Amino acid sequence: MAKIVSVKEAISLIKDGTTIMIGGFLSCGAPDKLIDGLIENNAKNLTMISNDTSTPGCDKGKLIVNRQIKKLITSHVGTNPETGKQMTAGEIEVELTPMGTLMERIRAKGAGLGGVLTPTGVGTVIEKGKKTVDIDGKKFIFEKPLGADFALIYGTKADKYGNVAYFGTTRNCNTVMATAANTVIVQADEVVDNLDPNEVIIPGIFVDYIVESKAGG
């Protein structure tokens, strides 16, 4: 069952060279306080799996600026010029993946599947070097599952059982990432005794650690 801990306790588990997934679409629904903890911890040579790299001064973007990321698997880096600079200089390895494919690869890992067949990227550079499969006359690309050692995710509300609920567009890729990492750490604006089961978006079974710390500000 999930444990309620401090940012420092949770982040101290993350060592050099590990693979981390971080939730959030740009800054919305990004676990900013956990990321600040990771900046302080200063673990290096990390592989980061994220939707984007936000902006240089915000959440995921700070990890790029602080040069903690060796490899990045993401769909878009256009909002962070620092990522671009490090890419061009060959200082960071970047695997650009269509956003929907990225989400489904993560889901496959969490769901115990051997991969996904997607029409996205057929006839483009994304197809290069990958297996393709013909299903009823239509071509699909085989994409492998993608998991991580840690997932750092955000929740608007969590309960002591690890259940997580969301407000607005903050859930984005947090939900799928919670299913696909060995250790899942949630930063919640508010931690309550127990959520109404009807409200729960991420079942507590996926969550290992909860940190109460309000996003933003």
Next chain:
Amino acid sequence: MMELLTKEKIREIIAKRAAKEFKEGDFVTLGIGLPTEVTKYVPDSMNIMFQSENGLLGVGKNQDKNNIDLRITNAGGGYVQTIPGACFYDSQMAFILMRGGHIDATVLGALQVDEEGNLANWSVPDKFTPGMGGAMDLVVGAKKVIVVMEHTSKGQVKIVKKCTLPLTAAHEVNLIITEKCVFRVIPPLNDEPGRLLLEEINPMFTIDDIRRTTEADFIISDNLKEMEI
């Protein structure tokens, strides 16, 4: 002829024409930039739900600057309101909508588009590539793919015989709207290659003007209409 149209007017002509592609009750996803301007020309009486790939169906106006809720954004990171009937969901659901064929129409910009309906809009070799984001999934999945763009860019032809830039998707474009004309893409069928059909022309231009600024071959519709400008 070109100089008669300001950048502003060009964008207006294109956005206005694209807005006519929506039907009552459509679910629509727009790209950033010019495609976003299409919303200005959708009549208030028409019920269209705009989808944002970060997990919102029913995108409304921008939030009041003095009272921002950071927890509701669009895919560009702008703080938005929701309209009645709106709903939130996660990224996986967003791409079930987009890739799974549930979005009625998408409007996107292009760097190049060709006579087989191939689209290039995410990458230029030897230049920094910011990534495709959700564009590849969207173009593959949307029921109707509408490309909106200036007919040429700094004198460079954009409607080509075959895209030379990295593709976003193959054979997915249905309609190309520029300030000069509207082309429908007739998809390749068996041994027949894809072709462009000129359906509408801005009366400020002649067919020869279109030919001079279009590398792709095209056929002219028997029903060629004038674009409203």
